Amino acid sequence: MPTIHEIVENQRLYYYSGETKPASFRREQLQKLKTAIKNHEREIIQALKQDLNKSEFEAYSTEIGILYKEINFAMKHLEKWMRPERVKTPLTHLGTKSYLYSEPYGVSLIIAPWNYPFSLQLSPLIGAIAAGNCAVLKPSELTPSVSGVIADIIQEIYEEKYVAVIQGGVEVSQELLQQAFDKIFFTGSVNVGKIVMEAASKHLIPVTLELGGKSPAIVDETADLQLAAKRIAWGKFTNSGQTCIAPDYLYVQQNVKKELLKKIAESITEMYGVEPLENEDMAQIVNENHFNRLKKYLNNGRTIIGGDSDRSLLQIEPTVLDDIDWKDPIMEEEIFGPILPVLSFEHIDEVVNNVRKHPKPLALYLFSESKRQQDHIIDSLSFGGGCINDTLIHVASPYLPFGGVGQSGTGSYHGKASFDAFSHKKSIVKQTNRFDIKFRYPSYKNGLKIMKKLLK
Numbered sequence: 024m025p026t027i028h029e030i031v032e033n034q035r036l037y038y039y040s041g042e043t044k045p046a047s048f049r050r051e052q053l054q055k056l057k058t059a060i061k062n063h064e065r066e067i068i069q070a071l072k073q074d075l076n077k078s079e080f081e082a083y084s085t086e087i088g089i090l091y092k093e094i095n096f097a098m099k100h101l102e103k104w105m106r107p108e109r110v111k112t113p114l115t116h117l118g119t120k121s122y123l124y125s126e127p128y129g130v131s132l133i134i135a136p137w138n139y140p141f142s143l144q145l146s147p148l149i150g151a152i153a154a155g156n157c158a159v160l161k162p163s164e165l166t167p168s169v170s171g172v173i174a175d176i177i178q179e180i181y182e183e184k185y186v187a188v189i190q191g192g193v194e195v196s197q198e199l200l201q202q203a204f205d206k207i208f209f210t211g212s213v214n215v216g217k218i219v220m221e222a223a224s225k226h227l228i229p230v231t232l233e234l235g236g237k238s239p240a241i242v243d244e245t246a247d248l249q250l251a252a253k254r255i256a257w258g259k260f261t262n263s264g265q266t267c268i269a270p271d272y273l274y275v276q277q278n279v280k281k282e283l284l285k286k287i288a289e290s291i292t293e294m295y296g297v298e299p300l301e302n303e304d305m306a307q308i309v310n311e312n313h314f315n316r317l318k319k320y321l322n323n324g325r326t327i328i329g330g331d332s333d334r335s336l337l338q339i340e341p342t343v344l345d346d347i348d349w350k351d352p353i354m355e356e357e358i359f360g361p362i363l364p365v366l367s368f369e370h371i372d373e374v375v376n377n378v379r380k381h382p383k384p385l386a387l388y389l390f391s392e393s394k395r396q397q398d399h400i401i402d403s404l405s406f407g408g409g410c411i412n413d414t415l416i417h418v419a420s421p422y423l424p425f426g427g428v429g430q431s432g433t434g435s436y437h438g439k440a441s442f443d444a445f446s447h448k449k450s451i452v453k454q455t456n457r458f459d460i461k462f463r464y465p466s467y468k469n470g471l472k473i474m475k476k477l478l479k
């Protein structure tokens with residue numbers, strides 16, 4: 024068994040062989056990945072059921088189908104992305120041509136979390152392959168069945184010197200972080216993101232950090248309350264709230280609060296039934312530690328919807344807590360579970376002031392029919408990305424780079440942004456030898472005068 028260090032060094036040797044670079048090779052590997060996922064769909068769905076009790080519907084839409092879409096998109100645009108991009112040349116560079124070359128970083132490390140354990144491991148890999156890299160994958164130890172399936176698929180289609188899967192927990196992750204990778208792509212919590220960035224700084228490795236945070240869903244008095252309720256409940260309770268971009272809390276204008284909460288209750292019943300704990304398709308909480316952590320939040324504020332849980336199933340009902348204050352424990356950290364606390368406001372300035380006092384969210388959702396309000400929120404608050412009058416769906420467009428800002432992350436991916444996340448942009452000037460501009464040389468008589476004219 025090779026050591027972690029040997030695996031990385033073997034990948035480096037392989038990378039320098041140049042085999043991973045031609046478009047034909049990249050395309051072939053992407054196709055292999057798609058075919059392998061297709062061939063293993065059953066095992067993937069079973070593993071997701073086993074680790075997280077994900078329904079087949081959720082497994083297909085959020086973990087499998089989304090990868091097919093990403094692979095198709097990358098294959099379609101690969102040649103165009105790879106082509107050196109011609110850019111303008113300033114007057115001072117007369118006679119030259121300027122280009123941006125996309126060069127693979129080399130050997131990359133991709134660390135994944137447990138909440139979408141399949142797609143969040145393989146989606147960045149699509150970018151790494153498209154950009155011509157080798158990769159080491161580190162799936163989450165909290166979803167062992169899915170990690171096993173990922174290892175099987177990768178071993179079946181790729182040699183270890185090209186893409187390797189290293190399973191294990193924190194110690195394995197820390198050993199990986201000591202290696203001199205050329206790129207680290209990390210998806211996970213803010214706290215571990217800091218550890219990753221610190222480790223990367225030792226070798227000055229470029230990082231993409233896809234982190235989390237508290238993402239608000241803001242509803243004002245002009246909103247379509249029926250649709251807002253449905254879309255917020257869907258965004259919050261998909262995967263039992265264990266979604267990095269789930270609305271973390273609801274911030275609603277006081278005069279429409281009562282009606283909105285009534286409609287959210289109806290939406291929950293419509294989606295999960297009168298007894299959600301008996302619904303076989305409800306995703307479970309990943310483990311007992313997280314279950315216990317979430318249970319403690321249930322005594323914050325006043326429970327107006329749900330509130331029941333089942334330890335043997337590791338499930339908590341979709342729950343809404345009213346009368347919440349910024350000082351309540353549930354408002355201190357990302358919730359990452361099916362509990363929606365409700366804050367209310369009179370004037371939108373309160374929202375802006377309070378959101379600004381906290382770390383920049385990964386996502387923000389505004390429900391409002393007022394164009395002015397929409398522009399005001401987009402303009403005054405900083406957040407990774409989001410939706411107006413919906414939740415989650417911005418993550419599923421290959422045309423929209425996805426990522427955080429500040430504490431919610433650094434860098435982005437999806438579509439072309441995935442290719443860029445694993446590429447260095449090499450700036451090249453191609454000079455002519457047909458003539459030589461003399462005034463730049465120190466011996467030229469009127470050099471300073473011309474410089475002053477050109478560079479004023």
Ligand code: NAD
Nearest residue numbers: 135136137162163192193196197211212215233234235267
């Ligand atoms: P986590 O940070 O605990 O773990 C992520 C990965 O890091 C795992 O593979 C784990 O083995 C490894 N790890 C854990 N502790 C480590 C340490 N001390 N040193 C080195 N590596 C370590 O995150 P999680 O609990 O798996 O996932 C939940 C978090 O991920 C939430 O905060 C969520 O918001 C975030 N998330 C973000 C996105 C995004 O795209 N921005 C997507 C999904 C999840």
